[in-house]
Amino acid sequence: MVKTPNEYQSAYLEIAKEFCKRKLDLRGEENLPEKIQNYIGSITIEDEIVMANLKSHPDLYVENVLKIIGSVDDLRKALAEHVKVEKVVNEKVSGYKRHNVLYNIANEAYAICCITEKDKIHSEIQFIENSNSINDILDYWQMYESLK
Known part of the structure; x- marks a missing residue:
């Protein structure tokens, strides 16, 4: 068929x-x-x-x-083995807790995310930038942090 x-x-x-x-x-x-x-x-x-x-x-x-x-649990474990948090900057904006996070994915890719806690249960994540170059992502991190 x-x-x-x-x-x-x-x-x-x-x-x-x-x-x-x-x-x-x-x-x-x-x-x-x-x-x-x-x-x-x-x-x-x-x-x-x-x-x-x-x-x-x-x-x-x-x-x-x-x-x-x-299994999603197996996927979570595999991701955890390859994703490392390099830096976290915590701040409070208008009563909301925000966490700017620099991720290193197996030394091959990098990402900057902003995680905002809406309440005790809910949060929002925003991808700010990602790159395969550590230099590019560090330059962006530095620029992003200097704007605050």
Whole structure:
């Protein structure tokens, strides 16, 4: 029925990759199957045969995408092994606690983020800058901090 032997498997992989880019929340995996199912229900695949297969067997797609993604806890651990906080500058602005953070990702990529605590439960994160060059990110960090 499909044009190539691995077409369904390729669809599982593409769905898993797109889900991780757009919808994966690393704070917990308790609703992960439901979130994947909702995501699968919202997408359209150009290949009509694969799309028909997805619509007729959505549980199979959820199961296979879950297998590809694996445990969110394992992903968290892997990230923690490669992401290091180099510097944190804490401040209070209009009653809100803010944390400017310089991240080092396996000495290959760097990012500056601002995390603002909205209340005891909620926070907001904003990516300020990222670069593969430590010099570029340090220059940006220095400039960003001097503006305060």
